[in-house]
Amino acid sequence: MEVCDGCSDIDRLPVDVQRQENLTLIGVAECNGTLVLEHYRCDKCRAVLARQFTGDAGERIWSVIETAH
Template identity: 90%
Template sequence: MEVCDGCSGINGRPVDVQRQEHLTLIGVAECNGTLVLEHYRCDKCRAVIARQFTGDSDERIWSVIETAH
């Protein structure tokens, strides 16, 4: 299954781009009290999207990591 327009539009964008309304936070990861990763599920296409806050600037992006089957 393909991702919706909202998910494809945010995929690869910097983390400072605000999340879309149709994304529900499903998990967070912290390291030594610092937020490093958030996982969201899209209410429209059911894709799982990660928002990574650490690493080089090209790694601090939104990424579609799983699509619904």
């Protein structure tokens, strides 16, 4: 299944880009009390997105990591 326009548009963008509509937070990962990763499910297309807060600048991005089947 294809991702919706909202997920497609945010894929690979920096983590400071905000997307509030149609996303439900489903998981958070911390390391030593520091937020490192958030997982979201899109309410529209059911894709799973990751928002990574650590690593080099090119790694601190939104990523579509799973699409609905």
